[in-house]
Amino acid sequence: MNAVPFLRPQLPSLSALGAYYRLAEEARFFSNGGPCERLLRSRLSDYLGGVGCVPVTNATSGLVVALRAVMDARGTTELPLVVVPSYTFVATAGAVRVLGHQPLFVDVEPAGWQMDADALADALSDHGGQVAAVLATHTFGTPPRADLQRRWQAVCDAAEVPLVVDAAAGFGATDDSGARSGREATPHVYSFHATKSFAIGEGGLVTTLDEDLLARVDALHSFGFTEGRIAGYAGINAKMDELHAASALAVLDTFDTVLARRRAIAAHYREHLTPLGFRFQVGNAGGTWQAGYVTAPDPETRTAVLAAGASGRVGITAYYDRPAHRHPAYADAPRHGPLDVTEALAARALALPMANDLTAEEVDRVVDVVVGAARGV
Numbered sequence: 126m127n128a129v130p131f132l133r134p135q136l137p138s139l140s141a142l143g144a145y146y147r148l149a150e151e152a153r154f155f156s157n158g159g160p161c162e163r164l165l166r167s168r169l170s171d172y173l174g175g176v177g178c179v180p181v182t183n184a185t186s187g188l189v190v191a192l193r194a195v196m197d198a199r200g201t202t203e204l205p206l207v208v209v210p211s212y213t214f215v216a217t218a219g220a221v222r223v224l225g226h227q228p229l230f231v232d233v234e235p236a237g238w239q240m241d242a243d244a245l246a247d248a249l250s251d252h253g254g255q256v257a258a259v260l261a262t263h264t265f266g267t268p269p270r271a272d273l274q275r276r277w278q279a280v281c282d283a284a285e286v287p288l289v290v291d292a293a294a295g296f297g298a299t300d301d302s303g304a305r306s307g308r309e310a311t312p313h314v315y316s317f318h319a320t321k322s323f324a325i326g327e328g329g330l331v332t333t334l335d336e337d338l339l340a341r342v343d344a345l346h347s348f349g350f351t352e353g354r355i356a357g358y359a360g361i362n363a364k365m366d367e368l369h370a371a372s373a374l375a376v377l378d379t380f381d382t383v384l385a386r387r388r389a390i391a392a393h394y395r396e397h398l399t400p401l402g403f404r405f406q407v408g409n410a411g412g413t414w415q416a417g418y419v420t421a422p423d424p425e426t427r428t429a430v431l432a433a434g435a436s437g438r439v440g441i442t443a444y445y446d447r448p449a450h451r452h453p454a455y456a457d458a459p460r461h462g463p464l465d466v467t468e469a470l471a472a473r474a475l476a477l478p479m480a481n482d483l484t485a486e487e488v489d490r491v492v493d494v495v496v497g498a499a500r501g502v
C-alpha cells in the first residue's frame with residue numbers, strides 16, 4: 126500500500142498562473158507593485174468583503190511590518206513586552222523578538238484553543254505600562270467566536286495597547302457569526318506558504334480597514350517609502366513579486382473548492398473520531414484546515430496513534446506539541462502563569478493528513494489507523 130503523506134501541497138499549474146503572469150511580461154514590470162500585484166490587492170479585498178490589502182513576501186515579514194506599524198502609530202515602540210499566546214508556531218514569537226521586544230506568553234482556553242481573554246486582561250494589568258502590543262493568533266487559522274474577538278479588542282482598547290492578529294493559516298476562514306476574518310481596523314496577517322490551504326510557495330498578506338495603518342504597512346513593506354523614494358519610516362523589503370502575485374490570483378480562482386474539499390475531509394474525521402473521545406477545535410467548521418487538527422483523549426493514546434501512523438505509513442504528526450515557550454530561543458521569555466491549558470493541549474495534540482486531493486480511500490485509511498490505535502490503548 127502506498128504511504129498517505131501528512132500533506133500533499135498543491136500549487137497552481139504553470140498554465141493557470143501563466144495566464145496572469147502575461148500581464149507582467151507585457152508590461153515588463155516584475156515587482157514594486159506590478160499589474161499582477163495590483164490586481165491581486167483588489168481581488169483579495171473583494172474576497173474579504175472590502176478591506177485594505179498589502180501582499181507580502183511571507184506572513185513572518187507581514188507580522189514584522191504590522192507590529193511596527195501599530196506600535197509606531199500608538200507610540201508604544203519603546204515599551205519592552207508584546208503579549209502572545211504560547212500555543213502557536215514559533216514565527217509569532219520570532220517576529221516579536223526581531224523587533225527587539227520580549228514575548229510575554231499567555232495561556233489559551235480549552236475549547237477553542239484561542240488566547241484566553243481573562244489571562245490577557247490579567248497580563249496587561251500585571252505589566253501595566255510595559256506592553257507595546259498584543260499579538261493574538263487565530264489558532265490553526267480558525268477564528269475565535271465573535272464574542273471572544275470583541276473581548277480581546279475591548280481588553281486591548283481599555284489598556285490602550287494596539288492589537289495585531291496572526292491569522293496565518295486562516296485566509297478565507299469564517300467565524301460563528303459568518304463573518305470572514307480580516308475585515309477589521311485591527312491588522313490581520315495571513316500566510317500563503319506552500320503548506321497552507323492558500324498555497325503559492327512563499328507569500329502572505331496584511332489586511333486592515335484603518336487607512337493610516339494601511340499607509341504605514343504599505344510604506345514599511347517597501348523600504349519605508351512614503352513619497353516616491355523618500356523613506357518616511359525605517360522599513361524593510363517585504364514586497365510580493367509578480368510571479369507570486371500571478372500564482373495567488375490563480376489560487377483565488379478555485380479557492381472556494383479547495384476550502385469545501387478540506388472541510389468535507391475534516392467532517393469525515395470528526396464523525397469517526399469524536400465517539401472515541403478525540404476533540405476538535407470549537408469553531409473550526411468555518412476554518413481552513415491546513416491539517417486535520419485534533420486532540421487525543423489522553424497522552425497515551427496520542428503516543429499510540431503516532432506509532433500506528435509510523436508503522437502503517439500514514440503521515441500523522443503533532444503540531445504545537447512543543448509550544449513556543451518551551452523552545453530554547455524563548456526559554457527565558459516571561460510567562461503569565463503556568464500555561465496549564467497550553468501544556469495539556471500540547472500533550473494530546475495530533476495533526477492528521479490533509480490535502481486538496483486526499484482520496485476517500487486515503488481518508489478511510491487515516492481513520493482506520495487512528496481508530497485501531499485508540500481501541501488498542
Ligand SMILES: *Cc1c(COP(=O)(O)O)cnc(C)c1O
Pocket residue numbers: 182183184185186213214216217262265291292293294315316317318328329
Ligand atoms: C505558517 C505560520 C506562520 C509563518 O508563515 P510564513 O508565511 O511561512 O512566514 C506564522 N504564524 C503562524 C501561526 C503560522 O501558522
